[in-house]
Amino acid sequence: MKRLFIFAFIAGLLAVALAATLWPLPEHLRYRSITSVPTDGGRQEEFVIHWPEDRIARPGEKGAGLPATVAVGAAVLEDSAGRRVSAELFRLRDTEDNVIGVASRLAGTGGAIADPGRSASNWLLVIPSRGALFMAQSDVQDTTVRERLTADGPVALAPAQAAAFWTDRPRIRITAPAPGGDGPATTGKVLRGTSEFAGLRGSFTETWDLEEVHADGSTRGRILLSTLTSGGT
Amino acid sequence: MRALVVVLGLVLGVLAGAGLILVNPLAWLSGLPPLPADLAPAKAYSWNDYRGIEGGVGDLLGVARRNRDVALMDPTLPHVRIGIVVLPAGEGAPAALAVKVSAVAEENSLWRARLGTDDYWNIFWPGEGSVFANAYSNYWAVARDAFFATLVGGNREQMAPSYPVTAPPPLGEPAGVTGASGRYAGFTGEIREQLYLASPRATRPDPDWAIAIKANPPPVAVP
Numbered sequence: 001m002k003r004l005f006i007f008a009f010i011a012g013l014l015a016v017a018l019a020a021t022l023w024p025l026p027e028h029l030r031y032r033s034i035t036s037v038p039t040d041g042g043r044q045e046e047f048v049i050h051w052p053e054d055r056i057a058r059p060g061e062k063g064a065g066l067p068a069t070v071a072v073g074a075a076v077l078e079d080s081a082g083r084r085v086s087a088e089l090f091r092l093r094d095t096e097d098n099v100i101g102v103a104s105r106l107a108g109t110g111g112a113i114a115d116p117g118r119s120a121s122n123w124l125l126v127i128p129s130r131g132a133l134f135m136a137q138s139d140v141q142d143t144t145v146r147e148r149l150t151a152d153g154p155v156a157l158a159p160a161q162a163a164a165f166w167t168d169r170p171r172i173r174i175t176a177p178a179p180g181g182d183g184p185a186t187t188g189k190v191l192r193g194t195s196e197f198a199g200l201r202g203s204f205t206e207t208w209d210l211e212e213v214h215a216d217g218s219t220r221g222r223i224l225l226s227t228l229t230s231g232g233t
Numbered sequence: 234m235r236a237l238v239v240v241l242g243l244v245l246g247v248l249a250g251a252g253l254i255l256v257n258p259l260a261w262l263s264g265l266p267p268l269p270a271d272l273a274p275a276k277a278y279s280w281n282d283y284r285g286i287e288g289g290v291g292d293l294l295g296v297a298r299r300n301r302d303v304a305l306m307d308p309t310l311p312h313v314r315i316g317i318v319v320l321p322a323g324e325g326a327p328a329a330l331a332v333k334v335s336a337v338a339e340e341n342s343l344w345r346a347r348l349g350t351d352d353y354w355n356i357f358w359p360g361e362g363s364v365f366a367n368a369y370s371n372y373w374a375v376a377r378d379a380f381f382a383t384l385v386g387g388n389r390e391q392m393a394p395s396y397p398v399t400a401p402p403p404l405g406e407p408a409g410v411t412g413a414s415g416r417y418a419g420f421t422g423e424i425r426e427q428l429y430l431a432s433p434r435a436t437r438p439d440p441d442w443a444i445a446i447k448a449n450p451p452p453v454a455v456p
Contacts, residue, residue: 001234001235001238004235004238004239004242005238005239005241005242006242007242008238008239008240008241008242008243008246009242009243009245009246009249010246011242011243011246012242012243012244012245012246012247012248012249012250013246013247013249013250013253014246014250015243015246015247015250016246016247016250016251016253016254017250017254020254020343020344021343021344023294023343024295025293025294025295025337025339025341025342025343026292026293026294026295026311026312026337026339026341027339028309028312028336028337028339029308029309030309031309056284056305056315057284058282058284059282059283059284059302059303060302073284073317075317075319075330076330077319077328077329077330077359078359079327079328079359079360081360083359083360084359085329085330085357085358085359086330087317087330087331087332087357089284089315089316089317089332091305091307091310098309099307099308099309099310100309101309101310101313102305102310102313102315102334104315104332104334104355106330106331106332106355106357106363107357108357108358108359108360108362108363108414108415109359109360110359110360111359111360111361111415112360112361112362112415112416113360113361113362113363113414113415120363120414120415122355122357122363122365122413122414124332124334124353124354124355124365126313126315126334126336126353127309128309128310128312128313128336128337129309129339132334132351132353132367134355134365134411134413136363136413136414136418191365191411191413192365192407192411194351194353194367194406194407194408195351195404195406198406198407
């Protein structure tokens, strides 16, 4: 009986060792990277976000009954001096429309961040199977989400989701051009990457494309993030 | 009687085996020293407003059930958590709005005492500037202590009240803080996170966290 117990005990130990060796720990699904190499070098990759459907809403948050231009999942923080920061969460797609990760856009105004009437914004792109990209830019105008009080409480309103924003254009490049000089033509900088993107730096531009205006004054469109990166410091 | 002995032996063997794996000394060796509190005061925050995984051991092992109310149902996102965080004002800094993304690390290894997430931050202070940060958070010590607390009576009071979770990235790649805009553009630095478990009698369901960031301005170029 004692020998049987020892055998069973050792079998238990071995079962744990086997499980620890063979346990299928989570891995992230990966789509093929859609990159290209421009003629003058570098690594070009475009990322797409559709609004409003790619916005990541908070748990239990519903758009029903709220203004059609509400940006679900967004948050706004404003200090007593009127300096504002807004945060938006999105699903991130490749150019074949596959959801490949998540993205956040934080934009801020005032003080040391941007000139009056403008904002500076950051993009955090996280592709779980590949790593993350950290990107920052100056915007051509104030692109922060605004907060408005409604009967259901405060709601966040994104400028691009309102038809009034698009009166005279179907497309706008949000990234401000760089001041004159020999440097890149855009203020959009890819500051750093992790994992597969580690060691990459470069530039990017953010463009908003209007695709549809609804009868209720809301819009549908896409955000295009075009990155151009290369290795080295 | 023989069956009972076999079952007892197996169960004790499994528990002993799990205990031996969990007390892996690598878990004690792989931490990072805390940042000096005077240079990098810790900011407490809650991360209850999120979508995706809860972030417990079950999620890290891939065995947790998906909560459809908060889960991200896209095939590429079952092991991701994303949410907006408000970091409180204090210690000379205003409140900040931040986004934190955690993805279960593919480099996790049960033999190497690695059970964690790759964490990514973007923090924006109104009127001041913004930074990005990334780090690897290892929850091995939390899992280990929870296992032994369960063995000796199932009481969370027998666990430490908080755990420093930031650890060196498994592949040795760069981690830390990168200044993005405003007065923090060009800054570089380090990040540490601390997990505060909810006490057994607490009404709140989720743990609290604290983040400490130490960042330095870029070196001044000498003409």
